[in-house]
Amino acid sequence: MTVHVQLPDRLDYQSVVPLLADIGAVDDDDLVLDAAQVRHMGTLPLQAILSTVKTRAGSGKKTRLANASDSCVDMLSLFGFSPETLTQPETWT
Template sequence: MTAQVLRLDPRLDLRSAAPLAQALLAARGADLDLDAAGVTLLGALPLQAIRAAARSWAADGHRLTLVNASDDLADQLALLGFTAATVTQWEVLP
Protein backbone atom coordinates (compact mmCIF):
# COMPACT_ATOMS: atom_id res chain seq x y z
CA MET A 1 0.00 0.00 0.00
CA THR A 2 1.34 3.43 -0.94
CA ALA A 3 1.59 6.09 1.73
CA GLN A 4 -0.20 9.39 1.42
CA VAL A 5 2.11 12.35 0.83
CA LEU A 6 1.84 15.73 2.54
CA ARG A 7 4.11 18.39 1.03
CA LEU A 8 5.34 20.64 3.82
CA ASP A 9 5.38 24.42 3.45
CA PRO A 10 8.78 26.05 2.93
CA ARG A 11 8.42 28.08 6.14
CA LEU A 12 7.31 25.98 9.08
CA ASP A 13 6.85 28.83 11.54
CA LEU A 14 4.22 30.10 13.96
CA ARG A 15 1.78 30.95 11.15
CA SER A 16 2.03 27.49 9.61
CA ALA A 17 1.68 25.51 12.86
CA ALA A 18 -2.14 25.40 13.00
CA PRO A 19 -2.62 24.59 9.28
CA LEU A 20 0.05 21.89 9.59
CA ALA A 21 -1.68 20.35 12.61
CA GLN A 22 -5.02 20.39 10.75
CA ALA A 23 -3.47 18.75 7.67
CA LEU A 24 -1.90 16.08 9.85
CA LEU A 25 -5.21 15.36 11.58
CA ALA A 26 -6.94 15.07 8.21
CA ALA A 27 -4.39 12.48 7.10
CA ARG A 28 -4.57 10.34 10.25
CA GLY A 29 -5.40 6.69 9.85
CA ALA A 30 -2.95 5.79 7.08
CA ASP A 31 0.78 5.75 6.42
CA LEU A 32 2.02 9.24 5.63
CA ASP A 33 5.16 10.69 4.06
CA LEU A 34 5.97 14.30 4.93
CA ASP A 35 7.73 15.70 1.86
CA ALA A 36 10.22 18.24 3.19
CA ALA A 37 12.13 19.00 -0.01
CA GLY A 38 11.30 22.70 0.05
CA VAL A 39 11.53 23.40 3.78
CA THR A 40 13.86 26.29 4.58
CA LEU A 41 12.73 27.15 8.13
CA LEU A 42 11.57 25.00 11.04
CA GLY A 43 10.10 26.53 14.17
CA ALA A 44 9.35 24.88 17.50
CA LEU A 45 5.55 24.75 17.15
CA PRO A 46 5.53 22.97 13.78
CA LEU A 47 8.18 20.59 15.14
CA GLN A 48 5.88 19.93 18.09
CA ALA A 49 3.01 19.18 15.68
CA ILE A 50 5.18 16.71 13.78
CA ARG A 51 6.33 15.02 17.00
CA ALA A 52 2.73 14.78 18.26
CA ALA A 53 1.73 13.25 14.93
CA ALA A 54 4.58 10.76 15.25
CA ARG A 55 3.17 9.66 18.59
CA SER A 56 -0.36 9.34 17.18
CA TRP A 57 0.79 7.43 14.09
CA ALA A 58 2.83 5.03 16.25
CA ALA A 59 -0.11 4.44 18.57
CA ASP A 60 -2.33 3.76 15.55
CA GLY A 61 0.19 1.30 14.08
CA HIS A 62 0.89 3.43 11.01
CA ARG A 63 4.09 4.80 9.54
CA LEU A 64 4.93 8.52 9.52
CA THR A 65 8.12 9.40 7.65
CA LEU A 66 9.91 12.61 6.82
CA VAL A 67 11.22 12.32 3.26
CA ASN A 68 13.35 14.48 0.97
CA ALA A 69 14.59 16.66 3.83
CA SER A 70 16.26 19.80 2.50
CA ASP A 71 19.76 20.67 3.69
CA ASP A 72 18.33 23.66 5.59
CA LEU A 73 15.86 21.42 7.40
CA ALA A 74 18.49 18.80 8.19
CA ASP A 75 20.72 21.50 9.71
CA GLN A 76 17.88 22.90 11.83
CA LEU A 77 16.80 19.44 12.98
CA ALA A 78 20.36 18.73 14.08
CA LEU A 79 20.39 21.89 16.20
CA LEU A 80 17.22 20.62 17.89
CA GLY A 81 18.64 17.14 18.50
CA PHE A 82 16.92 15.27 15.67
CA THR A 83 17.64 13.90 12.23
CA ALA A 84 15.20 13.45 9.36
CA ALA A 85 14.95 9.80 10.40
CA THR A 86 14.51 10.31 14.15
CA VAL A 87 12.07 13.23 14.17
CA THR A 88 9.15 10.96 13.29
CA GLN A 89 10.19 7.96 15.39
CA TRP A 90 8.16 7.18 18.46
CA GLU A 91 8.31 4.13 20.66
CA VAL A 92 4.96 2.87 21.88
CA LEU A 93 5.33 1.41 25.34
CA PRO A 94 3.05 -1.41 26.50
Protein backbone atom coordinates in the same frame (compact mmCIF):
# COMPACT_ATOMS: atom_id res chain seq x y z
CA MET B 1 -2.34 3.50 0.95
CA THR B 2 0.38 6.12 1.40
CA VAL B 3 -0.49 9.81 1.65
CA HIS B 4 2.11 12.48 0.83
CA VAL B 5 1.93 15.92 2.44
CA GLN B 6 4.18 18.67 1.08
CA LEU B 7 5.53 20.77 3.95
CA PRO B 8 5.77 24.52 3.31
CA ASP B 9 9.11 26.29 3.00
CA ARG B 10 8.59 28.13 6.29
CA LEU B 11 7.34 26.21 9.31
CA ASP B 12 6.71 28.86 11.95
CA TYR B 13 3.94 29.65 14.43
CA GLN B 14 1.68 30.90 11.63
CA SER B 15 1.89 27.58 9.81
CA VAL B 16 0.89 25.40 12.78
CA VAL B 17 -2.88 25.49 12.26
CA PRO B 18 -2.72 24.68 8.52
CA LEU B 19 -0.04 22.05 9.23
CA LEU B 20 -2.20 20.33 11.84
CA ALA B 21 -5.19 20.47 9.49
CA ASP B 22 -3.17 18.83 6.70
CA ILE B 23 -1.50 16.08 8.69
CA GLY B 24 -4.30 15.59 11.21
CA ALA B 25 -6.75 14.78 8.44
CA VAL B 26 -4.67 11.82 7.26
CA ASP B 27 -6.09 8.56 8.55
CA ASP B 28 -4.20 6.24 6.20
CA ASP B 29 -1.63 3.80 7.55
CA ASP B 30 1.34 5.53 5.91
CA LEU B 31 2.04 9.27 5.94
CA VAL B 32 5.02 10.79 4.14
CA LEU B 33 5.97 14.35 5.03
CA ASP B 34 7.88 15.80 2.09
CA ALA B 35 10.39 18.33 3.45
CA ALA B 36 12.10 19.22 0.17
CA GLN B 37 11.03 22.86 0.39
CA VAL B 38 11.61 23.44 4.12
CA ARG B 39 13.98 26.35 4.73
CA HIS B 40 12.91 27.26 8.30
CA MET B 41 11.46 25.16 11.12
CA GLY B 42 10.38 26.61 14.43
CA THR B 43 9.76 24.86 17.73
CA LEU B 44 5.95 24.94 17.64
CA PRO B 45 5.59 23.23 14.23
CA LEU B 46 8.23 20.71 15.29
CA GLN B 47 6.17 19.91 18.39
CA ALA B 48 3.07 19.50 16.23
CA ILE B 49 4.91 17.05 13.97
CA LEU B 50 6.28 15.13 16.96
CA SER B 51 2.82 14.90 18.51
CA THR B 52 1.36 13.62 15.25
CA VAL B 53 4.14 11.05 14.86
CA LYS B 54 3.68 9.78 18.41
CA THR B 55 -0.12 9.62 18.14
CA ARG B 56 0.03 7.80 14.83
CA ALA B 57 2.69 5.37 16.12
CA GLY B 58 0.45 4.56 19.08
CA SER B 59 -2.23 3.55 16.57
CA GLY B 60 0.19 1.40 14.59
CA LYS B 61 0.49 3.90 11.74
CA LYS B 62 3.75 4.92 10.09
CA THR B 63 5.02 8.44 9.45
CA ARG B 64 8.24 9.33 7.71
CA LEU B 65 10.05 12.44 6.57
CA ALA B 66 11.24 12.36 2.96
CA ASN B 67 13.40 14.56 0.76
CA ALA B 68 14.58 16.72 3.65
CA SER B 69 16.35 19.82 2.36
CA ASP B 70 19.81 20.66 3.70
CA SER B 71 18.27 23.50 5.73
CA CYS B 72 15.73 21.11 7.22
CA VAL B 73 18.44 18.62 8.17
CA ASP B 74 20.50 21.41 9.77
CA MET B 75 17.55 22.68 11.82
CA LEU B 76 16.55 19.19 12.92
CA SER B 77 20.09 18.59 14.14
CA LEU B 78 19.86 21.72 16.30
CA PHE B 79 16.88 20.11 18.03
CA GLY B 80 18.71 16.77 18.35
CA PHE B 81 16.91 14.97 15.53
CA SER B 82 17.68 13.60 12.10
CA PRO B 83 15.10 12.97 9.37
CA GLU B 84 15.11 9.32 10.46
CA THR B 85 14.86 9.78 14.24
CA LEU B 86 12.17 12.46 13.94
CA THR B 87 9.66 9.81 12.96
CA GLN B 88 10.83 7.10 15.39
CA PRO B 89 9.35 7.89 18.83
CA GLU B 90 11.17 4.92 20.36
CA THR B 91 14.49 6.75 19.78
CA TRP B 92 13.48 9.97 21.52
CA THR B 93 14.52 8.87 25.00
